[in-house]
Amino acid sequence: MKGAYELTVQNKRIHYQFTIKRNITVIRGDSATGKTTLLEMIETYSQNGISSGIDLKCTVPCIVLHGGDWKQRLSYTHNSIVFIDECNDFIRREEFASEVKRSDNYFVIVTRDDLPNLSYSVEEIYGIRMSKQYAGLKKTYNEFYQIYG
Amino acid sequence: MLKVYLGDMEGEVYNPPVYFDNQYEDEWITDEFAEKMISDIDKSTVVSPHIIESPFLGAITPKELSGGVKTLILMKYDDSGNIFNATACGDNCAKWILKIAESKDLTVTLHHGMRFGEGPYEIMIMNTGKIVHNRQEWLDVVFDYV
Numbered sequence: 136m137k138g139a140y141e142l143t144v145q146n147k148r149i150h151y152q153f154t155i156k157r158n159i160t161v162i163r164g165d166s167a168t169g170k171t172t173l174l175e176m177i178e179t180y181s182q183n184g185i186s187s188g189i190d191l192k193c194t195v196p197c198i199v200l201h202g203g204d205w206k207q208r209l210s211y212t213h214n215s216i217v218f219i220d221e222c223n224d225f226i227r228r229e230e231f232a233s234e235v236k237r238s239d240n241y242f243v244i245v246t247r248d249d250l251p252n253l254s255y256s257v258e259e260i261y262g263i264r265m266s267k268q269y270a271g272l273k274k275t276y277n278e279f280y281q282i283y284g
Numbered sequence: 285m286l287k288v289y290l291g292d293m294e295g296e297v298y299n300p301p302v303y304f305d306n307q308y309e310d311e312w313i314t315d316e317f318a319e320k321m322i323s324d325i326d327k328s329t330v331v332s333p334h335i336i337e338s339p340f341l342g343a344i345t346p347k348e349l350s351g352g353v354k355t356l357i358l359m360k361y362d363d364s365g366n367i368f369n370a371t372a373c374g375d376n377c378a379k380w381i382l383k384i385a386e387s388k389d390l391t392v393t394l395h396h397g398m399r400f401g402e403g404p405y406e407i408m409i410m411n412t413g414k415i416v417h418n419r420q421e422w423l424d425v426v427f428d429y430v
Contacts, residue, residue, distance in 0.1 A: 148341060165374035166352020167326045171301075172341070221351065222299035222372055247371050247396040249430060275340045 136195065136214055136241055143192040144176050145274075151176075151263075153279040155216055159235065159255035160243045162279070164262030169277050170245045173263070174199050174220045206234065213239050221245045227252070257283045286385035289393045289410040290429030293367060296393045297358075300368045304354035305347050310334070312361040313346050321360075321380050325353045352377045359392065360384045371395040397426045 139156045151173050162170055178199035180189040191197060196215040200208055201223050209217070217240045225231050226244055232252035235242055244250070261279040289296075297303050310333035312318055319330045326349055328338040338344050349357075352373040359368055359381065370381060370392040378400045384390055391410070400407065403418030409425050416422045 163374075165376040167350035167376075168374075169340070171351060222301060222369070224298050247374075249396065 136239055140193060140195055140216060140241065142197065142216070144173065144180070144189065146176060146189050148274055149176070150274055150276045151278075152276070153261075155241055155243060157256060157259050158241050159253055159259065160241070161250070161255060161260045162243065162245045162263065163247045163260065163282065168263045169275075170263055171220055173277075174218050174245065177218055206230070209234055209238065209240075216241045216243060218243045219245065221247065226250060285389055285406055285408060286382060287389065287391040287408045287410050288370070289367070289391070290426060291393070291395065291411070293393045296367045296369055298369045300355040300358050300372045301351040303366070303368075304349075304358055307362065307364075308346055308354075308357065309361070312357050315361070317360060318357050321356050322349065322353055324380070325356070325376055326350050356380050356384065359390055367391050367393060369393050369395065370398065373398070375399040394426075395430055397423070397430060 136158070139154050141154045142152070144151045149169065149172065164170070176189050177191065177197050179187045180191040181196070181198050193216065197218065198212060198215055199218045199220070201220060205225050219226055219242065226246060227248060227250065229252050235253060258281060260282045262282050263277050264280050266276040266278045313330055313333050322328050322330055322336065326338065328336050328344070330336050334345055336344050336346065336349065338348070341348060355368055355370065355372040356377055371394055373381065375398060378398055381390070381392070382400065382405055400422060401419065406415055406417060407422065408415050411429055412425065414425065416425060
């Protein structure tokens with residue numbers, strides 16, 4: 136995959152909007168900013184589609200990768216954005232890094248760990264924050280911000 | 285005292301939020317100390333052992349608490365002897381880790397350079413046995429290991 140991909144994920148209460156620009160994006164930051172909630176919404180949508188009540192807009196498929204079968208799932212995932220939540224220890228393995236290097240997917244990895252086996256831009260390390268533009272509305276609007284920008 | 289092992293440790297609970305989902309006890313959630321942590325980190329209010337009111341998510345169960353708060357609750361109440369990965373906690377949890385360690389010997393692992401603030405505090409680096417007391421002493425050692 137090449138280029139940037141805009142994603143919008145929302146339900147009745149929460150709205151996320153952000154752009155993924157490179158093959159590896161890292162999300163980190165304080166606890167309780169909505170990182171895991173974002174991934175849970177993406178996974179629920181990928182399993183249930185519009186029946187989930189979640190609205191996900193992106194021009195490529197989005198999936199959430201976790202657990203012991205990560206390598207098998209990755210082997211049949213192409214031209215997609217692959218999200219991985221924190222505390223999945225496989226992301227630190229060389230085996231994972233080599234799979235990423237030869238993959239045609241983009242990866243969005245939630246982690247505070249250093250990932251010495253993966254090369255990614257410091258500009259692609261983001262946190263999640265509530266958008267000031269929509270502050271005060273009943274629905275919570277979230278956006279990415281560059282941590283080292 | 286807080287004892288920190290920097291890097292991988294054999295037998296550590298690397299994914300505390302999953303451990304929490306399968307091991308938490310109702311009494312932990314309604315304890316005053318846990319209620320304060322949930323209020324501070326998740327901005328949420330404990331209604332009962334099974335219901336927490338979140339301003340963002342509505343009524344949730346303890347399983348929908350943030351990974352950071354789940355890990356803090358384990359550090360405070362779990363008496364299994366397991367060592368939890370504090371990298372599941374954001375920097376906004378650091379002051380609570382120090383508070384928990386005021387009343388018990390707390391051993392955790394860390395895989396990143398958590399910001400504990402300026403200090404003073406006492407953190408034993410288990411890799412070396414050295415005790416650090418402030419931000420500068422912490423920074424002098426932490427990035428040798430993570």
